[in-house]
Amino acid sequence: MNMTDTLDRAAVGAERKKSPASVQVVASPGGVHAWLVEEHAVPLLALEFAFVGGASQDPAERPGVANMLSGMLDEGAGPYDSDAFQTQLADHAIELRFSADRDAFRGSLKTLVSHLPKAVELLRLALNEARLEPEAIARVRGQIEAGLRHDASNPDVLAMRAFNETAFAGHPYGRSVRGSLDSVAAINRDDLSAFRAGVLARDNLHVAAVGAVSADVLGTLLDDAFGDLPQASDLTQVSQIELQGQGVxxxxxxxxxxxxxxxxxxxxxxxxxxxxxxxxxxxxxxxxxxxxxxxxxxxxxxxxxxxxxxxxxxxxxxxxxxxxxxxxxxxxxxxxxxxxxxxxxxxxxxxxxxxxxxxxxxxxxxxxxxxxxxxxxxxxxxxxxxxxxxxxxxxxxxxxxxxxxxxxxxxxxxxxxxxxxxxxxxxxxxxxxxxxx
Structure with a gap:
């Protein structure tokens, strides 16, 4: 190691010892685990969570199921139809979002601590009791199809799609997360329900929380939000793959x-x-x-x-x-x-x-x-x-x-x-x- 390298390491030594967050591991009474950074300066809670699986669990003939489900979970759940569910979110200033990528089905919740009970109730309902009603399915399908039509002439999207199809031919990674016009048109309620039943479970759940809650309070919230999910997922095995098309x-x-x-x-x-x-x-x-x-x-x-x-x-x-x-x-x-x-x-x-x-x-x-x-x-x-x-x-x-x-x-x-x-x-x-x- 030369002198310049030694001085460099000494100069950054103090900086690299600073930890930007102190993390606690929380286990709920029901066995749901989360990573928590407790921060009481602002009365907010940010919750990020993901279920391992994502679009790689889409049926081979119907890519786009995970993506469509992510757009359906807040379109009515439990006693609330779509409009009522969105009204509950807006009236309590709750941000609840879902998304899907290749490897995970994700969710995000942000709320004032004073509205935590309502936020957790709505999250639990979305995960467990989403209505998946025909009108909502048709509306979300239409939104996805409009985006796919727009993408048909978008060079960024077309380049990425062609890259994935070549790099991961015959593998779930080679399929579009959003699906195609044909596959999205074919997705039905049974497809959405089957994906939810197979992927949204406690054994493949990861949770991270930051905000004005203690570990004990978060433990209770975890059971309230996720405790009704199935214990075991039913994931389709996805093989490892090396990038194909090398030199193409x-x-x-x-x-x-x-x-x-x-x-x-x-x-x-x-x-x-x-x-x-x-x-x-x-x-x-x-x-x-x-x-x-x-x-x-x-x-x-x-x-x-x-x-x-x-x-x-x-x-x-x-x-x-x-x-x-x-x-x-x-x-x-x-x-x-x-x-x-x-x-x-x-x-x-x-x-x-x-x-x-x-x-x-x-x-x-x-x-x-x-x-x-x-x-x-x-x-x-x-x-x-x-x-x-x-x-x-x-x-x-x-x-x-x-x-x-x-x-x-x-x-x-x-x-x-x-x-x-x-x-x-x-x-x-x-x-x-x-x-x-």
Missing amino acids: RRVVEVDTPQSVVRFGAPGVARHDPDYMAAYIANHILGGGVFSARLFREVREKRGLAYGVSSALYPMRHAAMFFGGTATKNERVAESIEVISAEIARMGAEGPDEDEVRLARQYLIGSYALHFDTSSKIAGQLLHLSLEKMGVDYIDRRNDLVASVTREDVRRAAARIFDASKLLVVTAGKPVGLTGQG
Whole structure:
């Protein structure tokens, strides 16, 4: 370790010892677990929760079920029809939302502590007694279909869809979370009920809470909100998959003056020993900051695009390095060439000492920004719970970043940055590019 590296670690030492949140593990009398940050400065509670499963549990022939159900749970439940349920939320200033991604069915509740009993009642009803009435199903279906029709000419959506279909062919990740016009039209009440019965259960539930409640109070709330759910989920097994289509160049024709480019390759799993080093390597390459190599080469030096970035995506059943940009049709080929060259250079040479030092400083110093609101804290806690990172990860994380050496980053970069493995999908009318349509 050189003197500069030693001084750098000493300078950030005090910063990385600061914990942005003190986390308690709460177990309700009924056995529902949650992570809690108790904060009484403001009389609010932010609750984030997720059921492992998500759109990967959609029937293969009917993608979009999880997404549609997420739009149905607050469309009437228990004694309240849709209008009455929404009125109850509005009258008590309660925010209740549901969503679905590939790996989880998610929910979010935000309320004043004075309205906690009503908020918990409405959450319990939505999860257990959603009416799923024909009129509401038709209304939500219509909203989804309108969005899908709009997306039919959206190059961002088309590029992402084509990328997933190629990268994860034959796998649930290859299907659209929102489904298609045909699949959404076919979804019925039985599909929604079956998904709810199989996925919304206590054994695959993760909960994070931030706000003005004690552990004892939260324990009671957890049972009130989630205690009536089935104990055991019934999930369809989803296989692990490595990104397919490596080396493929695919073009989706869209009549637009600007093309969208998406690129990716195999990444590293979240619990891989090289993950943090790979995370730093990606930050240096394309981590969304002005100092990133891709930003400098693509935007600053050549003016090829307004922005370009990359990230690691360690999903539950796949690990991916992924990035993208958008540029004029005439400059797409050059942009892809520059991006590929920078990825190849990072893989072959790795970063220099200054790049690693500055990356560590930035990642350590900016970590607290993920915890500056109750909702952000709850979201971060839920993410860490889902990733099985341990309740002490927040305290350990900056030390993990600081311990990464240049050699660690070079080793990880060599693993994941190989331009020959890039799957590249372009949506638009790129000049001089050909590929599978």
